[in-house]
Amino acid sequence: MKISNLDAAIAATRALGHPARMRTAAMLRTGELCLCQITEVLGLAPSTVSLHIKELKRAGLVSERKEGRWVFFSLADDEHAQRWLETALAAVDGDPQLSNDLDLITELRRLPLVDLCGLGYEAAKAKHQNND
Secondary structure (H helix, E strand, C coil): CCCCHHHHHHHHHHHCCCHHHHHHHHHHCCCCEEHHHHHHHHCCCHHHHHHHHHHHHHCCCEEEEEECCEEEEEECCCHHHHHHHHHHHHHCCCCHHHHHHHHHHHHHHCCCHHHHHHHCHHHHHHHHHHHC
């Protein structure tokens, strides 16, 4: 059964109607991210972040890819999803919180996932700095 445009619009607005989910969508604009990277930026428990991502996935805004023990998330490439995401993210463009999130994402991308997800941000950062 195909979902109606009205139902899809309601699902998208509901999914984007929470700060953590909007921040996640903005982060994913920069490309695919692992759950631990998103969790680090949001500062929430992994189970809470998983629930937020589940809501974004349910609305068709986010897709997931598994690679070994890692789960990566990206923005959906569906045309309807892209329209909603572009509109919502344009409305919050320039927000200081989102800018801070993107700065942190840039730092997190430099760290090996095995260290970030296994040790946590501070320990992975220290390990990486000691290896430079």
